[in-house]
Amino acid sequence: MQGNNLTALRIEQLIKLVMTESVLIILASYNGGTYIEQQIRSIQEQDYEKWSLWIRDDGSTDNTVALIRGISQNEKRIKLIEDDLGNLGPAANFSALMSLAVQDGTYDYVCFSDQDDVWMNCKLRLQLEKIKEMDETLPRLVFSDLELVDDTLQLIHKSAMAYRWNHNVVKDAIKVMAIENYITGCTIMTDMAMLKISTPVPQRAFMHDWWVALCAASAGQIGFVGTPLVKYRQHQSNVLGTSSGWGSMDFLLINRAERWKNNNQYFLQSVIQAYQLLSRICEDRVKKYADPKAKRFLIIYLSTFSQKSALLSVGTFVRCGVHRMGIMRNLTLWIRLPWILPFCKRNLPEDIRNNSIFSSSNN
Numbered sequence: 461m462q463g464n465n466l467t468a469l470r471i472e473q474l475i476k477l478v479m480t481e482s483v484l485i486i487l488a489s490y491n492g493g494t495y496i497e498q499q500i501r502s503i504q505e506q507d508y509e510k511w512s513l514w515i516r517d518d519g520s521t522d523n524t525v526a527l528i529r530g531i532s533q534n535e536k537r538i539k540l541i542e543d544d545l546g547n548l549g550p551a552a553n554f555s556a557l558m559s560l561a562v563q564d565g566t567y568d569y570v571c572f573s574d575q576d577d578v579w580m581n582c583k584l585r586l587q588l589e590k591i592k593e594m595d596e597t598l599p600r601l602v603f604s605d606l607e608l609v610d611d612t613l614q615l616i617h618k619s620a621m622a623y624r625w626n627h628n629v630v631k632d633a634i635k636v637m638a639i640e641n642y643i644t645g646c647t648i649m650t651d652m653a654m655l656k657i658s659t660p661v662p663q664r665a666f667m668h669d670w671w672v673a674l675c676a677a678s679a680g681q682i683g684f685v686g687t688p689l690v691k692y693r694q695h696q697s698n699v700l701g702t703s704s705g706w707g708s709m710d711f712l713l714i715n716r717a718e719r720w721k722n723n724n725q726y727f728l729q730s731v732i733q734a735y736q737l738l739s740r741i742c743e744d745r746v747k748k749y750a751d752p753k754a755k756r757f758l759i760i761y762l763s764t765f766s767q768k769s770a771l772l773s774v775g776t777f778v779r780c781g782v783h784r785m786g787i788m789r790n791l792t793l794w795i796r797l798p799w800i801l802p803f804c805k806r807n808l809p810e811d812i813r814n815n816s817i818f819s820s821s822n823n
Contacts, residue, residue: 480510481510481568481569481588481592482510482511482512482566482567482568482569483508483510483511483512483567483568483569483570483571483584483588483649484511484512484513484514484561484564484567484569484570484571485503485511485512485513485514485570485571485572485573486513486514486515486516486554486557486558486561486570486571486572486573487499487513487514487515487516487557487572487573487574487575488515488516488518488550488553488554488557488575489515489516489517489518489520489524489528489575490517490518490519490520490524490547490550490553490575491520491521491522491524492520492522492524492575492576493520493522493523493524493527494576495575495576495577495693496524496527496528496575496576497527497531498578499573499574499575499576499577499578499579500513500528500531500538502577502578502579502580502581503573503579504535505581506579506581506582506583506584506585507581507582507584507585508584508585508588511537511571511584512537512538512539512567513537513538513539513573514539514541514557514560514561515528515538515539515540515541516540516541516543516553516556516557517540517541518547518548518549518550518553519546519547524575525540528540541556541557541560543556550667550668551661551665551666551667551668551671552661552663554572554645554661554668555659555660555661555668558570558655558658558659558660558661558668559659559660561652561655561659562652562655562656562659565652567652568651568652569588569591569649569650569651569652570649570650570651570652570655571584571587571648571649572645572646572648572668572669572672573646574645574646576693576695577646577690577691577692577693578609578613578690578691578693579689579690579691580687580688580689580690580691582687582689583604583689583690584649586604586685586687586689587602587604587649587685587689588649590602590683590684590685591649591651591683593683594681594683595681596651598653598680598681598749599650599651599653599654599656599657599675599676599679599680599681599749600650600651600653600654600676600680600681600683601643601648601649601650601654601672601673601676601680601681601682601683602648602649602650602682602683602684602685603643603644603647603648603649603673603682603683603684603685604647604684604685604686604687604688604689604690605619605620605621605647605684605685605686605687605688605689606619606620606621606644606646606647606688606689606690606691606692607619607620607688607690607691607692608620608623608692608694609691609692609693609694610693610694610695611693611694611695613691613693616694618688619688620644620688620692621642621686624642624785624786632753632757632781633676633677633682634674634677634678634751634754634757634758635757635780635781635782635783636782636783636784636785637670637673637674637677638674638730638734638757638758638761638782639727639730639782639783639784639793640730640784640785640789641666641667641669641670641673641674642785643669643670643672643673643682644669644690644692645667645668645669645672646690646692647689647690648669648672648673650672650676653680653749654672654675654676654680655672656745657675657679657680657740657745657746657749658671658672658675658676658740662733662736662740664729664732664733664736665733665736666729666730666733670733671733671736671737674733674734674737675737675740675741675746677754678737678741678750678751678754678755678758679740679741679746679749679750679751679754680749723796723800724796724799724800724803724804727796727800727803727804728803728804728807728808731762731765731804731808732808732809732812734758734761734762735762735812735815737758738755738758738759738762739815741754741755741758742755757780757781757782760776760779760780761776761777761780761782763776764776764777764780764801765801765804765805765808766805766813770798770801770802773801773805774797774798774801777797777801
């Protein structure tokens with residue numbers, strides 16, 4: 461009993477300590493009527509109360525908007541963003557919300573929320589504690605572990621990080637983040653400096669959360685909360701779900717031709733995104749934060765796709781140190797590499813192929 465009292469007292473003290481910080485939660489909705497009420501309710505039940513929730517709907521044809529309006533009538537902290545931008549897609553929808561948050565400029569921190577998950581009631585508080593421990597002179601991003609659950613919230617795995625074989629924030633995160641993302645958007649909290657340098661999300665970015673994580677890995681800092689803070693729902697309507705470490709071997713076993721093609725296309729998109737990242741961190745507003753090691757890595761890595769010699773390309777790829785998380789994921793990468801590199805060289809968009817970023821980035 462005494463231990464419980466001490467825990468309750470500590471929580472009360474911590475809440476009072478940080479309750480002066482304002483948190484904006486941004487949620488991009490689309491046909492989310494089945495689950496969105498549960499997600500919003502879990503936000504309302506946070507033990508940290510100084511938050512606002514902005515929701516932009518992307519043209520839902522179900523009852524999503526009606527549900528949001530009904531809830532917001534009785535909750536002043538919730539705002540439905542209405543505009544004439546039409547259907548943007550998930551990444552651009554979040555980008556629009558990010559731009560509005562930057563323009564508003566009155567919040568200390570920003571969190572990203574999906575429409576179909578459930579947050580633990582300590583999520584905001586624990587992430588605030590972590591982000592306030594970090595160096596405030598550099599842009600900050602904090603993410604957490606998640607519980608994997610099915611569409612009825614029944615537990616699939618207690619740790620998404622362990623399920624994926626990703627056990628913590630890796631050293632030299634950019635060398636992994638260049639080709640795969642291990643930071644799930646619904647767990648992200650950033651400060652305003654981080655939000656500003658990652659806004660807007662480029663049109664050819666793979667997804668908003670991967671883009672924001674890349675910006676943090678190359679021009680900021682990343683913090684990790686090991687406690688699962690989100691029940692991450694896995695269902696057929698997920699835009700992107702999660703897969704185990706063994707999932708990367710599927711292309712060797714099932715629908716090989718189609719999976720091979722999709723994996724090559726995925727890698728090409730990640731290369732295009734990396735070009736966009738190098739361009740962003742060379743901008744005047746961002747370069748003061750850019751990590752010289754991350755910048756140098758991007759230059760060497762991307763030069764892989766401009767070399768005529770296949771042998772030189774492979775050598776450069778190895779030398780730069782890019783890798784995936786886990787033995788099996790790296791094995792599949794090395795098996796596919798002789799096909800990936802020429803595929804990317806052939807299919808890079810012309811404007812990127814002729815980009816002068818390499819010369820300008822050395823100035």
